[in-house]
Amino acid sequence: MALWQAFMIGILGYFGVNRTPWFFGQSGGFNGIGQPIVACTIMGVMFGKVPEGLAVGVALQAMYLGVIQPGGALPSDRGFATFIGGSLAIASGTGVEGAIALAVPLGLMGVALFQLCMTFNSYFPHLGDKAAAKGDCNGIARAQYLAQVPTFLIYVTIYTMANYLGVSFVEGMISMLPAQIIKALSIMGKILPAIGFAMLLQYIVVRGKEWMIGFFIMGFVLIIGTSFNIVSLTMFGVGVAILFVVARYGNELKGGLGNKTTTTANNGGDDYDE
Known part of the structure; x- marks a missing residue:
């Protein structure tokens, strides 16, 4: 994968991160571009592999249909699974099987990175509170935009490096996880689509x-x-x-x-x- 392609995926992945204000907030970002079927289709166009991108997107979307975030807790990071696992599977031609194999452990690593990012960003709400106490509307807006700096740097850097360095680099990161955890996550990854469809049936029936x-x-x-x-x-x-x-x-x-x-x-x- 070329560096510019990896960087473009990094930018696309940042726009799909939860709590980014761009593209009409979560509606166009996390719930729009961040959806696997949307993101993988865009990446399929980028690599000239639209059918493969759509197939990978559908598979990853099914995995995350039943994943919710109670109280803001993130059980599995959809962005890591999509913008690293999905993109590498499309680019390398490993397809749905390769995407799912990478998506499950990457989802857990993404949770750790998300918590790290939120730890950095915890400073900015206090900055906004101080501006609000002074009646400084510009200060409140400034705090919101400044909070995007660590988010942008962390996610764009990780997504770009992982995609540019390839599957071997990602497998090296995954190898740091205990084998028992990876096995448990693989089993959960196969169960998640069934949970997602069951939740949808509750609304339909x-x-x-x-x-x-x-x-x-x-x-x-x-x-x-x-x-x-x-x-x-x-x-x-x-x-x-x-x-x-x-x-x-x-x-x-x-x-x-x-x-x-x-x-x-x-x-x-x-x-x-x-």
Whole structure:
């Protein structure tokens, strides 16, 4: 991987770090660029391997569907898994298997780095408090921006070095972890997708509408028993959704359109009040 590519991944990874204010805050950063499927697709374009990037992104996204941050605690760092494990897997051609193998232990190392970064950044809220006590709005804003300096330096440096020096450097970092921890994390990595889908089903299948589990079963059968990929399955799901809406609410939609037409006719076709 060229140095400029590694540096660009470092910049992209920094934008996806939790608690960065860019790209509309967490909406566009951590919950946008920082999502594995988004980041890996962008990196796939960078390396000229879009299908590989999308496949790796989908696999990593599934791993982190069920990961939450209760009270700000980070159980596994998604950024390390994506911007080091995912990028190296795309660049080297090892694909999904290589990405998952690197993602699990890297996620734990990322947690340690996140805590280190937050330790440095704990100084800046106090700086903002002092500015607030003086009524200094510019000082409050300055404290927020200064907090990004250690975050930028730490993450961009680590991401750039890891991607530029390659898999051997990353494996050297991972080798510092005890074998028992890596084995436990590998098992957890295989369980995480199931937890993520189970959490999604809790939102989909609600009391009184248990029949909606049928959509999940149909999608599962299609993806396992056919040659459907994620894109074709998504388009198929959109088609089913359209048919369902028309079959369930078609008469109501027609009734609403009919009422609107009648009202317009009664008003002589005018859209304004005299």
